[in-house]
Amino acid sequence: MKLRESLLGGSAAMPGASLQRACRLLVAVCALHLGVTLVYYLAGRDLSRLPQLVGVSTSLQGGSNGAAAIGQPSGELRPPGAPPPLPRGAPSVPRPGRVSRPDADSRPGPGPARNLTLASVSPSTALSLPACPEESPLLVGPMLIEFNVAVDLKRVAEENPEVKVGGRHTPKDCVSPHKVAIIIPFRNRQEHLKYWLYYLHPILQRQQLDYGIYVINQAGESTFNRAKLLNVGFQEALKDYDYNCFVFSDVDLIPMNDHNAYRCFSQPRHISVAMDKFGFSLPYVQYFGGVSALSKQQFLTINGFPNNYWGWGGEDDDIFNRLAFKGMSISRPNAVVGKCRMIRHSRDKKNEPNPQRFDRIAHTKETMLSDGLNTLAYQVLDVQRYPLYTKITVDIGTPS
Amino acid sequence: FLGTAKMMSFIPLLLVGILFPAIQAKQFTKCELSQVLKPMDGYKGTTLPEWICTIFHISGYDTQTILNNNGRTEYGLFQINNKIWCSDNQILQSRNICDISCDKFLDDDLTDDMMCAKKILDNKGIDYW
Numbered sequence: 446m447k448l449r450e451s452l453l454g455g456s457a458a459m460p461g462a463s464l465q466r467a468c469r470l471l472v473a474v475c476a477l478h479l480g481v482t483l484v485y486y487l488a489g490r491d492l493s494r495l496p497q498l499v500g501v502s503t504s505l506q507g508g509s510n511g512a513a514a515i516g517q518p519s520g521e522l523r524p525p526g527a528p529p530p531l532p533r534g535a536p537s538v539p540r541p542g543r544v545s546r547p548d549a550d551s552r553p554g555p556g557p558a559r560n561l562t563l564a565s566v567s568p569s570t571a572l573s574l575p576a577c578p579e580e581s582p583l584l585v586g587p588m589l590i591e592f593n594v595a596v597d598l599k600r601v602a603e604e605n606p607e608v609k610v611g612g613r614h615t616p617k618d619c620v621s622p623h624k625v626a627i628i629i630p631f632r633n634r635q636e637h638l639k640y641w642l643y644y645l646h647p648i649l650q651r652q653q654l655d656y657g658i659y660v661i662n663q664a665g666e667s668t669f670n671r672a673k674l675l676n677v678g679f680q681e682a683l684k685d686y687d688y689n690c691f692v693f694s695d696v697d698l699i700p701m702n703d704h705n706a707y708r709c710f711s712q713p714r715h716i717s718v719a720m721d722k723f724g725f726s727l728p729y730v731q732y733f734g735g736v737s738a739l740s741k742q743q744f745l746t747i748n749g750f751p752n753n754y755w756g757w758g759g760e761d762d763d764i765f766n767r768l769a770f771k772g773m774s775i776s777r778p779n780a781v782v783g784k785c786r787m788i789r790h791s792r793d794k795k796n797e798p799n800p801q802r803f804d805r806i807a808h809t810k811e812t813m814l815s816d817g818l819n820t821l822a823y824q825v826l827d828v829q830r831y832p833l834y835t836k837i838t839v840d841i842g843t844p845s
Numbered sequence: 846f847l848g849t850a851k852m853m854s855f856i857p858l859l860l861v862g863i864l865f866p867a868i869q870a871k872q873f874t875k876c877e878l879s880q881v882l883k884p885m886d887g888y889k890g891t892t893l894p895e896w897i898c899t900i901f902h903i904s905g906y907d908t909q910t911i912l913n914n915n916g917r918t919e920y921g922l923f924q925i926n927n928k929i930w931c932s933d934n935q936i937l938q939s940r941n942i943c944d945i946s947c948d949k950f951l952d953d954d955l956t957d958d959m960m961c962a963k964k965i966l967d968n969k970g971i972d973y974w
Contacts, residue, residue: 724874797912
């Protein structure tokens with residue numbers, strides 16, 4: 446009280462004294478509000494990553510090539526050793542760098558020219574390599590995924606020198622049991638594909654996978670058929686190499702944590718379990734869309750995927766049904782490891798929601814015997830081996 | 846305070862600013878939808894979780910969903926069609942049982958959608974979906 450009176454310049458009641466008291470009260474309330482907000486803010490933070498946050502800041506200031514302008518919208522810092530920042534400046538026209546094959550004129554049939562294992566280690570070295578560890582020591586955990594800077598595929602190829610033509614990679618220090626073909630159904634989504642390649646190649650290499658990337662491009666303008674393209678990818682990839690595992694990924698889905706393994710498990714694997722689009726959780730328990738992985742045996746057991754789902758929706762539910770009818774269950778990572786980002790985009794033309802999908806998925810049990818790998822018919826129009834992926838353009842026909 | 850002329854000009858602007866977002870089309874979240882659809886819970890035996898699940902699959906919680914299906918067009922969260930339930934320019938002899946213009950199902954006010962969904966349940970039942 447004494448202090449206050451001396452501040453007020455004596456015991457006289459000045460005009461505005463009550464105003465001053467009111468102001469002090471206001472300041473006190475504001476301070477209390479700020480304090481409470483701070484408490485809630487801190488309570489919501491993931492403090493276990495504090496050391497990582499502190500450790501990264503110094504390396505970013507040090508040797509980075511000046512592109513420190515990348516913001517942190519997701520609140521996660523990029524750990525050291527992660528892929529370098531996206532290039533700034535004018536987005537360059539994508540030049541995938543088409544590779545002309547040595548025997549150029551007509552497309553060779555399924556034979557030596559399509560065997561991509563030729564570009565690999567010499568036999569003596571291959572025999573002396575140890576098996577790759579169960580969990581790769583190269584993984585970094587959560588990553589920052591953004592889609593606001595343009596991607597230059599030439600730079601991506603330079604930054605991933607161990608990826609061979611056609612998007613093939615084999616770990617050089619160990620032998621991986623996971624021979625994975627990654628199949629991407631595609632039409633007119635080059636921008637998304639660039640982001641996919643930019644983010645996934647480093648991740649797949651860190652996971653020490655023996656992998657190849659197959660972009661299956663639907664030719665023509667008729668309704669999109671995702672599942673049929675995936676069937677084509679399965680068959681065509683096997684002409685290159687004896688893959689034992691198939692990851693089926695939409696082109697616009699990027700994992701946010703490299704502990705989310707892009708390979709096969711003893712049960713069919715659902716990889717995109719926590720998409721940002723669905724609030725980082727499963728939209729429903731039987732959801733099997735986005736990114737999934739089936740071993741060759743699991744895929745053959747269900748007669749592959751349905752060929753008759755034209756338009757958006759339902760084919761992933763049909764696949765779920767097939768697996769269930771064959772006594773298989775879905776294996777998933779937890780929702781933290783399984784976080785994925787989807788590149789926002791408007792609905793594609795010629796891929797409208799398929800109104801038949803609800804009826805169709807009610808009859809999977811009958812149709813799976815007569816609709817699948819055993820009835821797959823298509824025509825390959827073109828095969829291109831780009832540095833970072835193989836693109837197979839196919840005519841898969843039209844809805845009958 | 847409110848009497849000054851300067852303040853007066855702000856009020857209408859403020860009101861418009863508040864109201865304008867209130868009448869946009871909307872992408873509901875599961876939680877928001879659960880709140881809004883409470884009146885539908887248990888109607889003709891269909892529970893709220895069943896509604897949420899159905900709506901997710903037919904419209905993905907997007908009030909602006911509009912789809913063509915076999916010569917008729919389906920509108921909004923509940924995908925109500927213009928052949929029997931509402932009227933639009935495509936089908937002129939619609940029975941229009943809900944007595945409403947179909948595009949009213951594309952806004953974020955779900956009272957009319959729910960009214961019509963209830964009528965569908967009364968007349969046809971859950972098999973509509």
